[in-house]
Amino acid sequence: MPMLDIKNLTLEIDNGTSRVKALDRVNLTIKSGEIRALVGESGSGKSLIVAAISGALPDQFYLTADRMDWNGESLLSMSSEQRREIMRRDIAVVFQNPISALDPSATLGEQLEESIPAELVEGKWFWQRRKSRRKAAISTVHKVGIKHHRNYLNAYPHQIPTDIGQKFMIAMALISQPKLLIVDDPTRGMETTTKTQVLKLLTRLNQTRSLSILFISHDLLAISSMAHTMTVLYCGQSVESGRMKMLRKRPLHPYTKALLDSAPSFRHDLPPKSILPNMDGTIPSLKHVPIGCRLGPRCPRAQKDCVITPAVRRIHDHTYSCHFPLHMEKL
Amino acid sequence: MIRILLRYIILFVLTLLVLAGLSFSLAYLFPGDVLANLTGITAQNEMQRAALAQQFHLDSGYIVQFYHYLKNLLTGNWGYSFISGMPLSEEVRLALPATIELATYAMLLAIVIGIPVGCYAGLRSYTAADYTINSASMIGYSFPVFWLALLFILMFSLEWNIAPLSGRISLLFEVPPKTGFILIDILFADNINRLLAFRDALHHLMLPTLAISVISIASMVRITRRSVIEVKNKPFVAAARTRGLSQGQIFYRHILRNALLPILPLMAIQITTLITNAMIVETLFSWPGIGNWLIQAIYQRDYPALRIGMLAVAFMVVTLTILIDLFNRVIDPSREKYERVAV
Numbered sequence: 001m002p003m004l005d006i007k008n009l010t011l012e013i014d015n016g017t018s019r020v021k022a023l024d025r026v027n028l029t030i031k032s033g034e035i036r037a038l039v040g041e042s043g044s045g046k047s048l049i050v051a052a053i054s055g056a057l058p059d060q061f062y063l064t065a066d067r068m069d070w071n072g073e074s075l076l077s078m079s080s081e082q083r084r085e086i087m088r089r090d091i092a093v094v095f096q097n098p099i100s101a102l103d104p105s106a107t108l109g110e111q112l113e114e115s116i117p118a119e120l121v122e123g124k125w126f127w128q129r130r131k132s133r134r135k136a137a138i139s140t141v142h143k144v145g146i147k148h149h150r151n152y153l154n155a156y157p158h159q160i161p162t163d164i165g166q167k168f169m170i171a172m173a174l175i176s177q178p179k180l181l182i183v184d185d186p187t188r189g190m191e192t193t194t195k196t197q198v199l200k201l202l203t204r205l206n207q208t209r210s211l212s213i214l215f216i217s218h219d220l221l222a223i224s225s226m227a228h229t230m231t232v233l234y235c236g237q238s239v240e241s242g243r244m245k246m247l248r249k250r251p252l253h254p255y256t257k258a259l260l261d262s263a264p265s266f267r268h269d270l271p272p273k274s275i276l277p278n279m280d281g282t283i284p285s286l287k288h289v290p291i292g293c294r295l296g297p298r299c300p301r302a303q304k305d306c307v308i309t310p311a312v313r314r315i316h317d318h319t320y321s322c323h324f325p326l327h328m329e330k331l
Numbered sequence: 332m333i334r335i336l337l338r339y340i341i342l343f344v345l346t347l348l349v350l351a352g353l354s355f356s357l358a359y360l361f362p363g364d365v366l367a368n369l370t371g372i373t374a375q376n377e378m379q380r381a382a383l384a385q386q387f388h389l390d391s392g393y394i395v396q397f398y399h400y401l402k403n404l405l406t407g408n409w410g411y412s413f414i415s416g417m418p419l420s421e422e423v424r425l426a427l428p429a430t431i432e433l434a435t436y437a438m439l440l441a442i443v444i445g446i447p448v449g450c451y452a453g454l455r456s457y458t459a460a461d462y463t464i465n466s467a468s469m470i471g472y473s474f475p476v477f478w479l480a481l482l483f484i485l486m487f488s489l490e491w492n493i494a495p496l497s498g499r500i501s502l503l504f505e506v507p508p509k510t511g512f513i514l515i516d517i518l519f520a521d522n523i524n525r526l527l528a529f530r531d532a533l534h535h536l537m538l539p540t541l542a543i544s545v546i547s548i549a550s551m552v553r554i555t556r557r558s559v560i561e562v563k564n565k566p567f568v569a570a571a572r573t574r575g576l577s578q579g580q581i582f583y584r585h586i587l588r589n590a591l592l593p594i595l596p597l598m599a600i601q602i603t604t605l606i607t608n609a610m611i612v613e614t615l616f617s618w619p620g621i622g623n624w625l626i627q628a629i630y631q632r633d634y635p636a637l638r639i640g641m642l643a644v645a646f647m648v649v650t651l652t653i654l655i656d657l658f659n660r661v662i663d664p665s666r667e668k669y670e671r672v673a674v
């Protein structure tokens with residue numbers, strides 16, 4: 001049984017006059033101990049999925065799902081107290097924009113220490129507990145690669161550089177020793193050495209502590225080196241999902257292929273100085289989503305049938321939603 | 332920090348200079364003869380006139396006059412009231428604290444009642460409780476203060492007779508003015524029953540304080556509510572929630588402080604309104620404060636008193652505003668304390 005199991009997650013946004021489906025029947029599963037990558041262009045709804053899982057949606061968002069289970073228990077029907085308990089202990093989230101996810105009026109140390117679950121704090125008296133908290137905070141901060149904890153634990157969020165903020169958010173997520181870590185674009189804008197450091201840390205945690213990770217990134221190279229499975233999202237629809245190796249070798253959905261082809265390092269047969277194949281156009285805005293397969297207007301393989309939303313099809317553990325998939329002849 | 336302080340001090344001094352200049356020019360703007368306005372004496376002949384002019388430095392240029400005016404202001408030689416013949420510095424020293432006292436209690440009430448109620452409404456935003464509080468504060472905010480004061484007098488003093496009509500304390504108690512704050516002065520006073528005097532003073536304070544504070548409470552509720560709602564929807568509050576913090580932890584550790592920070596500068600703006608309201612209410616309750624005193628000065632065409640009284644009020648407002656702004660700058664960590672000091 002998957003740890004996190006989401007089926008047909010639909011998220012509607014009320015923009016005053018009408019409701020638009022920002023997420024349209026998205027499927028996502030995460031097994032225990034796996035690193036799942038979630039990829040898609042900017043604006044395809046990755047951060048919305050994170051917000052939906054963590055329950056951080058604003059009021060004017062309407063969420064429905066056939067299934068949204070955590071270890072077999074439905075996240076949607078449980079009491080808010082139970083949900084809070086799961087967020088407190090089992091799931092940790094690193095949001096995309098670290099600085100806005102930090103309280104500007106409290107020091108980093110305070111915010112890190114308050115995220116430590118009470119049962120992980122040792123000691124009986126408050127001074128022992130305070131010392132234990134501080135110790136945990138310092139060791140976690142070191143673990144994510146922040147060396148000078150003294151400079152940063154007493155700093156306010158606006159005083160720190162962005163990459164420290166990003167690492168700090170990871171520290172804050174790890175300090176509760178979660179089972180699932182959701183990281184939304186954790187390495188954006190980082191320089192290569194820092195990025196490698198963070199990615200190594202995530203991989204190591206996955207291997208040693210069998211931490212499951214939902215890894216959201218635009219960095220296909222990093223994804224292919226560390227993720228076991230991948231879900232491709234386009235304009236709020238999950239278009240293809242399966243094992244990383246399979247997707248790379250034989251993508252079935254035209255969008256997956258275009259996405260993978262857009263990363264030059266993935267192509268072995270690419271002649272030097274050739275023009276990169278890419279899809280025409282851009283991702284449609286939420287006001288003008290096409291009916292049927294949302295890729296339709298941009299898809300080179302589109303035909304008349306594509307105005308009907310393709311159903312999810314499955315070959316072993318590889319799922320896709322397309323009327324005219326690629327590479328079928330080889331299967 | 333030193334640099335900020337220096338900037339504030341320079342700003343403060345400059346503002347005071349401008350105020351002093353304005354109050355100085357009032358002597359020339361008042362209708363009638365400048366000399367008569369300033370001295371209160373209508374010169375009978377040219378010799379007396381020349382002598383008076385010389386005494387008040389009216390024979391020299393404006394700059395020299397202003398210099399002497401400033402010197403007198405700084406040395407505490409503020410002139411004499413036409414009416415009582417008392418030194419104006421003494422009169423202001425007695426009247427100003429009475430107004431400050433009234434405004435302070437009203438502000439305290441506004442903080443003690445307004446902030447918790449505003450927080451409650453903000454946390455329960457867009458529910459029945461919130462709408463009720465919001466409408467009530469809207470009504471409270473729209474009352475004209477003098478009308479409210481008259482209504483209170485009519486109801487509590489004349490109809491039900493549970494509060495005295497005017498004054499600060501019953502004439503039976505003789506309280507020598509030391510600090511100017513009646514409640515504190517009572518503690519220092521000898522030869523009276525302090526408990527009785529205290530209760531009597533509170534009785535007198537009740538209506539004017541209430542009349543002023545209704546508006547202050549209402550606006551405090553509205554400001555707090557707005558601020559809490561704004562902070563509540565910030566991403567860091569959502570992020571704190573996803574870390575599994577309880578409602579209480581989120582409110583006390585993250586919402587409250589961030590919501591109160593923007594309230595402080597708004598409170599500074601409120602102070603002007605508050606003091607104006609206090610001065611209006613004073614005249615209705617014959618409260619011996621600066622507002623009442625100024626009104627008397629206007630009736631009597633006591634120009635030196637008017638000039639000094641206005642300067643004193645302006646001084647008080649400017650000082651408070653700058654102090655609150657400075658305080659706010661010191662406690663708000665999200666402002667670049669050491670870099671950005673745009674005043």
Ligand SMILES: Nc1ncnc2c1ncn2[C@@H]1O[C@H](COP(=O)(O)OP(=O)(O)OP(=O)(O)O)[C@@H](O)[C@H]1O
Nearest residue numbers: 013022041042043044045046047048049096285286
């Ligand atoms: N609060 C909101 N109100 C209205 N629309 C929103 C809101 N938040 C996101 N959206 C819309 O939802 C869509 C998906 O946004 P989302 O932030 O999930 O994209 P993303 O995949 O995370 O992109 P990126 O890679 O740039 O982070 C976008 O079209 C965006 O305009």
Ligand code: SF4
Nearest residue numbers: 293296299306322323
């Ligand atoms: S369903 Fe049609 S439009 Fe959509 S990806 Fe497949 S071929 Fe392209």
Ligand SMILES: [Mg+2]
Nearest residue numbers: 046047096184
């Ligand atoms: Mg995003």
